Amino acid sequence: MGAPLLSFEGFTLELATASGWLRVLDGIDLRVGEGESLALVGESGSGKTLCAQSVTRLLPLHHARCTSGAVRLSGVDVFKAGERDLRRLRGAVAGHVFQEPAAALNPAMRIGDQVLEALRLHRPSEARHAEAVRWLARVGIPAPEDRARQFPHELSGGLQQRATLAIALAPRPRLLVADEPTTALDVTVQAQVLELLAQARAELGMAILLVTHNLGVVEGIADRVAVLYAGQVVEHGPTADVLARPLHPYTRALVASVPRLGQATDRLGALPGSVPAPGAWPTGCRFQPRCPQARASCGEASPPWNAARLAHGARCPFATEEAAT
Numbered sequence: 623m624g625a626p627l628l629s630f631e632g633f634t635l636e637l638a639t640a641s642g643w644l645r646v647l648d649g650i651d652l653r654v655g656e657g658e659s660l661a662l663v664g665e666s667g668s669g670k671t672l673c674a675q676s677v678t679r680l681l682p683l684h685h686a687r688c689t690s691g692a693v694r695l696s697g698v699d700v701f702k703a704g705e706r707d708l709r710r711l712r713g714a715v716a717g718h719v720f721q722e723p724a725a726a727l728n729p730a731m732r733i734g735d736q737v738l739e740a741l742r743l744h745r746p747s748e749a750r751h752a753e754a755v756r757w758l759a760r761v762g763i764p765a766p767e768d769r770a771r772q773f774p775h776e777l778s779g780g781l782q783q784r785a786t787l788a789i790a791l792a793p794r795p796r797l798l799v800a801d802e803p804t805t806a807l808d809v810t811v812q813a814q815v816l817e818l819l820a821q822a823r824a825e826l827g828m829a830i831l832l833v834t835h836n837l838g839v840v841e842g843i844a845d846r847v848a849v850l851y852a853g854q855v856v857e858h859g860p861t862a863d864v865l866a867r868p869l870h871p872y873t874r875a876l877v878a879s880v881p882r883l884g885q886a887t888d889r890l891g892a893l894p895g896s897v898p899a900p901g902a903w904p905t906g907c908r909f910q911p912r913c914p915q916a917r918a919s920c921g922e923a924s925p926p927w928n929a930a931r932l933a934h935g936a937r938c939p940f941a942t943e944e945a946a947t
Contacts, residue, residue: 627655634688646669650854658829661834664851674799719803720786720803724774724779733785736789737785737792738754761785761787787818800832846860853900857873895911925937
Protein backbone atom coordinates (compact mmCIF):
# COMPACT_ATOMS: atom_id res chain seq x y z
CA MET A 623 0.00 0.00 0.00
CA GLY A 624 1.18 3.52 -0.72
CA ALA A 625 1.56 6.30 1.81
CA PRO A 626 -1.75 7.66 3.17
CA LEU A 627 -2.93 11.11 2.19
CA LEU A 628 -3.07 12.11 5.87
CA SER A 629 -1.40 10.43 8.83
CA PHE A 630 -1.10 11.16 12.52
CA GLU A 631 1.93 9.20 13.70
CA GLY A 632 2.16 9.05 17.49
CA PHE A 633 1.29 12.76 17.43
CA THR A 634 1.52 14.61 20.74
CA LEU A 635 0.54 18.28 20.87
CA GLU A 636 1.14 20.87 23.58
CA LEU A 637 -0.34 24.36 23.87
CA ALA A 638 1.20 27.37 25.56
CA THR A 639 -0.61 28.59 28.69
CA ALA A 640 0.13 31.20 31.34
CA SER A 641 1.56 28.44 33.54
CA GLY A 642 3.59 26.71 30.82
CA TRP A 643 3.13 24.14 28.09
CA LEU A 644 0.11 21.86 28.47
CA ARG A 645 -0.33 18.51 26.72
CA VAL A 646 -3.67 18.38 24.89
CA LEU A 647 -3.23 15.48 22.44
CA ASP A 648 -1.36 12.35 23.42
CA GLY A 649 0.00 9.80 20.94
CA ILE A 650 -2.61 10.09 18.19
CA ASP A 651 -2.28 7.40 15.49
CA LEU A 652 -4.67 7.73 12.54
CA ARG A 653 -4.58 7.32 8.76
CA VAL A 654 -6.77 8.62 5.93
CA GLY A 655 -6.18 7.32 2.42
CA GLU A 656 -7.17 8.88 -0.89
CA GLY A 657 -10.96 8.93 -1.17
CA GLU A 658 -11.53 7.58 2.35
CA SER A 659 -13.77 9.08 5.01
CA LEU A 660 -12.88 9.08 8.72
CA ALA A 661 -15.05 10.51 11.49
CA LEU A 662 -13.59 11.79 14.76
CA VAL A 663 -16.19 11.43 17.49
CA GLY A 664 -16.31 12.42 21.15
CA GLU A 665 -17.63 14.91 23.66
CA SER A 666 -16.48 18.53 23.75
CA GLY A 667 -12.96 18.67 25.16
CA SER A 668 -11.90 15.31 23.75
CA GLY A 669 -9.42 16.80 21.26
CA LYS A 670 -11.30 16.43 17.98
CA THR A 671 -11.00 20.04 16.81
CA LEU A 672 -7.32 20.19 17.79
CA CYS A 673 -6.73 17.18 15.51
CA ALA A 674 -8.59 18.95 12.70
CA GLN A 675 -6.64 22.18 13.16
CA SER A 676 -3.37 20.23 13.17
CA VAL A 677 -3.98 18.85 9.66
CA THR A 678 -2.71 22.06 8.05
CA ARG A 679 -1.22 23.58 11.22
CA LEU A 680 -3.84 26.25 11.74
CA LEU A 681 -2.47 26.60 15.27
CA PRO A 682 0.34 29.21 15.45
CA LEU A 683 3.74 27.73 16.24
CA HIS A 684 4.39 30.10 19.15
CA HIS A 685 1.21 28.77 20.81
CA ALA A 686 1.37 25.11 19.78
CA ARG A 687 4.15 22.58 19.40
CA CYS A 688 4.49 18.94 18.41
CA THR A 689 6.56 17.21 21.11
CA SER A 690 6.60 13.75 19.54
CA GLY A 691 5.45 12.02 16.38
CA ALA A 692 4.24 13.88 13.32
CA VAL A 693 1.28 14.94 11.21
CA ARG A 694 1.92 14.27 7.51
CA LEU A 695 -0.28 15.64 4.75
CA SER A 696 0.55 14.51 1.23
CA GLY A 697 3.95 13.45 2.56
CA VAL A 698 4.74 16.81 4.20
CA ASP A 699 5.42 17.00 7.95
CA VAL A 700 3.20 20.01 8.63
CA PHE A 701 4.81 20.95 11.95
CA LYS A 702 8.20 21.21 10.23
CA ALA A 703 6.96 22.77 7.01
CA GLY A 704 7.66 26.35 5.98
CA GLU A 705 4.96 28.89 5.20
CA ARG A 706 5.31 28.38 1.43
CA ASP A 707 4.58 24.64 1.74
CA LEU A 708 1.70 25.32 4.12
CA ARG A 709 0.11 27.80 1.69
CA ARG A 710 0.31 25.12 -1.00
CA LEU A 711 -1.34 22.55 1.27
CA ARG A 712 -4.09 24.79 2.62
CA GLY A 713 -6.98 24.87 0.21
CA ALA A 714 -5.47 22.91 -2.66
CA VAL A 715 -4.68 19.70 -0.75
CA ALA A 716 -6.88 20.14 2.33
CA GLY A 717 -9.92 22.40 2.55
CA HIS A 718 -11.66 23.29 5.82
CA VAL A 719 -15.32 23.74 6.71
CA PHE A 720 -15.87 25.11 10.21
CA GLN A 721 -18.74 24.82 12.68
CA GLU A 722 -19.29 28.60 12.85
CA PRO A 723 -19.80 29.77 9.25
CA ALA A 724 -20.50 33.34 10.32
CA ALA A 725 -17.03 33.49 11.91
CA ALA A 726 -15.35 31.73 8.98
CA LEU A 727 -16.73 34.08 6.34
CA ASN A 728 -15.26 37.54 5.77
CA PRO A 729 -18.06 39.98 6.73
CA ALA A 730 -16.64 42.71 4.47
CA MET A 731 -16.59 40.61 1.27
CA ARG A 732 -19.44 39.51 -0.95
CA ILE A 733 -20.01 35.75 -1.03
CA GLY A 734 -19.10 35.40 -4.70
CA ASP A 735 -15.83 37.27 -4.19
CA GLN A 736 -14.87 34.88 -1.38
CA VAL A 737 -15.34 31.87 -3.66
CA LEU A 738 -13.46 33.73 -6.40
CA GLU A 739 -10.57 34.41 -4.01
CA ALA A 740 -10.20 30.68 -3.32
CA LEU A 741 -10.11 30.02 -7.07
CA ARG A 742 -7.50 32.74 -7.68
CA LEU A 743 -5.22 31.25 -5.03
CA HIS A 744 -5.44 27.62 -6.08
CA ARG A 745 -7.01 27.39 -9.57
CA PRO A 746 -6.19 30.70 -11.28
CA SER A 747 -7.17 29.40 -14.72
CA GLU A 748 -10.74 28.92 -13.42
CA ALA A 749 -10.94 32.21 -11.50
CA ARG A 750 -13.99 33.68 -13.15
CA HIS A 751 -17.18 35.10 -11.67
CA ALA A 752 -19.25 32.54 -13.57
CA GLU A 753 -17.21 29.70 -12.01
CA ALA A 754 -17.77 31.12 -8.51
CA VAL A 755 -21.51 31.28 -9.16
CA ARG A 756 -21.44 27.71 -10.46
CA TRP A 757 -19.94 26.50 -7.18
CA LEU A 758 -22.62 28.30 -5.20
CA ALA A 759 -25.20 26.50 -7.32
CA ARG A 760 -23.46 23.13 -6.82
CA VAL A 761 -23.83 23.37 -3.05
CA GLY A 762 -27.54 24.04 -3.39
CA ILE A 763 -27.73 27.80 -2.88
CA PRO A 764 -30.88 29.10 -4.63
CA ALA A 765 -30.57 32.08 -6.99
CA PRO A 766 -26.76 31.79 -6.85
CA GLU A 767 -26.17 34.84 -9.07
CA ASP A 768 -28.10 37.01 -6.61
CA ARG A 769 -26.53 35.38 -3.52
CA ALA A 770 -23.05 35.93 -4.94
CA ARG A 771 -23.62 39.69 -4.63
CA GLN A 772 -24.72 39.47 -1.01
CA PHE A 773 -22.68 39.77 2.18
CA PRO A 774 -22.58 36.98 4.79
CA HIS A 775 -24.98 38.74 7.20
CA GLU A 776 -27.66 38.68 4.51
CA LEU A 777 -27.68 34.86 4.43
CA SER A 778 -29.30 32.42 6.86
CA GLY A 779 -27.12 30.07 8.89
CA GLY A 780 -27.80 27.21 6.50
CA LEU A 781 -26.87 29.28 3.45
CA GLN A 782 -23.75 30.56 5.20
CA GLN A 783 -22.65 26.96 5.79
CA ARG A 784 -23.29 26.12 2.14
CA ALA A 785 -21.21 29.15 1.15
CA THR A 786 -18.26 27.99 3.30
CA LEU A 787 -18.59 24.60 1.65
CA ALA A 788 -18.44 26.21 -1.81
CA ILE A 789 -15.29 28.11 -0.81
CA ALA A 790 -13.66 24.92 0.47
CA LEU A 791 -14.67 22.80 -2.54
CA ALA A 792 -13.88 25.28 -5.33
CA PRO A 793 -10.11 24.48 -5.29
CA ARG A 794 -11.09 20.75 -5.50
CA PRO A 795 -9.05 19.62 -2.49
CA ARG A 796 -7.97 16.02 -2.07
CA LEU A 797 -9.12 16.15 1.57
CA LEU A 798 -12.00 18.03 3.16
CA VAL A 799 -11.75 18.67 6.91
CA ALA A 800 -15.30 19.28 8.16
CA ASP A 801 -15.28 20.41 11.79
CA GLU A 802 -18.78 20.09 13.29
CA PRO A 803 -20.34 21.39 10.06
CA THR A 804 -23.92 20.80 11.24
CA THR A 805 -23.81 21.86 14.91
CA ALA A 806 -25.74 25.14 14.71
CA LEU A 807 -28.24 23.98 12.08
CA ASP A 808 -31.72 22.54 12.42
CA VAL A 809 -32.14 18.83 11.68
CA THR A 810 -33.47 19.33 8.14
CA VAL A 811 -30.53 21.53 7.13
CA GLN A 812 -28.13 19.16 8.93
CA ALA A 813 -29.29 16.32 6.71
CA GLN A 814 -28.90 18.50 3.60
CA VAL A 815 -25.33 19.51 4.51
CA LEU A 816 -24.34 15.89 5.20
CA GLU A 817 -25.85 14.88 1.85
CA LEU A 818 -23.80 17.62 0.16
CA LEU A 819 -20.62 16.26 1.77
CA ALA A 820 -21.40 12.77 0.52
CA GLN A 821 -22.15 14.07 -2.99
CA ALA A 822 -18.95 16.13 -3.09
CA ARG A 823 -16.92 13.13 -2.02
CA ALA A 824 -18.45 11.00 -4.77
CA GLU A 825 -18.07 13.65 -7.50
CA LEU A 826 -14.57 14.87 -6.62
CA GLY A 827 -13.13 11.61 -5.29
CA MET A 828 -11.85 13.44 -2.22
CA ALA A 829 -11.23 12.13 1.28
CA ILE A 830 -13.14 13.50 4.29
CA LEU A 831 -12.13 14.02 7.90
CA LEU A 832 -15.41 14.68 9.71
CA VAL A 833 -15.38 16.02 13.27
CA THR A 834 -18.57 15.54 15.26
CA HIS A 835 -19.79 14.92 18.80
CA ASN A 836 -22.74 12.92 17.49
CA LEU A 837 -22.35 9.30 16.43
CA GLY A 838 -25.77 9.55 14.81
CA VAL A 839 -24.44 11.62 11.89
CA VAL A 840 -21.56 9.35 10.83
CA GLU A 841 -23.58 6.45 9.50
CA GLY A 842 -23.66 6.64 5.72
CA ILE A 843 -20.84 9.18 5.38
CA ALA A 844 -17.83 7.71 7.24
CA ASP A 845 -15.97 4.53 6.33
CA ARG A 846 -14.26 4.45 9.71
CA VAL A 847 -14.76 6.03 13.13
CA ALA A 848 -12.15 7.09 15.67
CA VAL A 849 -13.50 7.84 19.15
CA LEU A 850 -11.47 10.39 21.15
CA TYR A 851 -11.47 10.93 24.89
CA ALA A 852 -9.17 13.20 26.92
CA GLY A 853 -6.65 13.63 24.12
CA GLN A 854 -6.41 9.95 23.15
CA VAL A 855 -7.99 7.65 20.59
CA VAL A 856 -9.92 5.12 22.69
CA GLU A 857 -11.57 3.17 19.86
CA HIS A 858 -11.07 2.92 16.11
CA GLY A 859 -12.70 0.70 13.51
CA PRO A 860 -15.09 0.41 10.58
CA THR A 861 -18.21 2.50 11.12
CA ALA A 862 -20.62 -0.42 10.94
CA ASP A 863 -18.62 -2.38 13.52
CA VAL A 864 -18.21 0.54 15.92
CA LEU A 865 -21.93 1.39 15.82
CA ALA A 866 -23.20 -2.18 16.01
CA ARG A 867 -20.63 -3.67 18.42
CA PRO A 868 -18.72 -0.92 20.26
CA LEU A 869 -15.83 -2.22 22.33
CA HIS A 870 -14.92 0.61 24.70
CA PRO A 871 -17.34 1.51 27.55
CA TYR A 872 -17.17 5.15 26.47
CA THR A 873 -18.19 4.32 22.90
CA ARG A 874 -21.02 2.13 24.19
CA ALA A 875 -22.26 5.09 26.24
CA LEU A 876 -22.14 7.36 23.17
CA VAL A 877 -24.04 4.83 21.06
CA ALA A 878 -26.64 4.39 23.82
CA SER A 879 -27.25 8.16 23.85
CA VAL A 880 -28.37 8.22 20.20
CA PRO A 881 -32.12 7.69 19.60
CA ARG A 882 -32.95 5.02 17.02
CA LEU A 883 -36.03 4.84 14.81
CA GLY A 884 -38.18 1.86 15.71
CA GLN A 885 -36.37 1.33 19.01
CA ALA A 886 -38.68 1.77 21.99
CA THR A 887 -37.00 3.14 25.12
CA ASP A 888 -38.13 5.09 28.14
CA ARG A 889 -34.85 6.93 28.55
CA LEU A 890 -31.66 7.45 26.54
CA GLY A 891 -28.35 6.50 28.09
CA ALA A 892 -26.31 9.20 29.80
CA LEU A 893 -22.92 9.42 31.47
CA PRO A 894 -22.30 11.29 34.72
CA GLY A 895 -19.51 13.85 34.84
CA SER A 896 -17.55 15.34 31.95
CA VAL A 897 -14.31 14.97 30.03
CA PRO A 898 -11.36 15.90 32.29
CA ALA A 899 -9.46 19.01 31.23
CA PRO A 900 -5.86 18.74 30.03
CA GLY A 901 -3.61 18.82 33.06
CA ALA A 902 -6.29 17.08 35.13
CA TRP A 903 -6.18 13.72 33.37
CA PRO A 904 -6.42 10.90 35.94
CA THR A 905 -3.75 8.25 36.36
CA GLY A 906 -4.29 5.06 34.40
CA CYS A 907 -7.33 4.90 32.16
CA ARG A 908 -8.59 8.44 31.68
CA PHE A 909 -12.19 7.25 31.45
CA GLN A 910 -12.14 5.15 34.63
CA PRO A 911 -13.64 7.84 36.98
CA ARG A 912 -16.80 7.79 34.81
CA CYS A 913 -16.75 4.15 33.72
CA PRO A 914 -19.53 1.93 35.12
CA GLN A 915 -17.26 -1.11 34.64
CA ALA A 916 -14.06 0.31 36.17
CA ARG A 917 -11.90 -1.96 38.29
CA ALA A 918 -9.15 -1.14 40.76
CA SER A 919 -6.48 -1.95 38.16
CA CYS A 920 -7.89 0.68 35.77
CA GLY A 921 -6.39 3.49 37.85
CA GLU A 922 -2.90 2.00 38.03
CA ALA A 923 -1.50 2.16 34.49
CA SER A 924 -2.44 3.52 31.11
CA PRO A 925 -4.29 0.75 29.23
CA PRO A 926 -2.65 -0.67 26.09
CA TRP A 927 -4.35 -0.84 22.71
CA ASN A 928 -6.44 -3.99 22.47
CA ALA A 929 -7.21 -5.16 18.91
CA ALA A 930 -10.21 -7.29 19.75
CA ARG A 931 -10.94 -8.04 16.11
CA LEU A 932 -9.58 -7.29 12.65
CA ALA A 933 -9.19 -3.52 12.03
CA HIS A 934 -11.19 -2.74 15.17
CA GLY A 935 -9.65 -2.10 18.56
CA ALA A 936 -9.93 -0.07 21.74
CA ARG A 937 -7.80 1.33 24.54
CA CYS A 938 -9.24 -1.01 27.17
CA PRO A 939 -7.93 -4.39 28.41
CA PHE A 940 -11.50 -5.61 28.74
CA ALA A 941 -12.54 -4.71 25.17
CA THR A 942 -13.54 -8.14 23.91
CA GLU A 943 -16.20 -9.67 21.70
CA GLU A 944 -18.07 -10.76 24.83
CA ALA A 945 -17.98 -7.26 26.30
CA ALA A 946 -19.48 -5.81 23.13
CA THR A 947 -22.52 -8.06 23.18
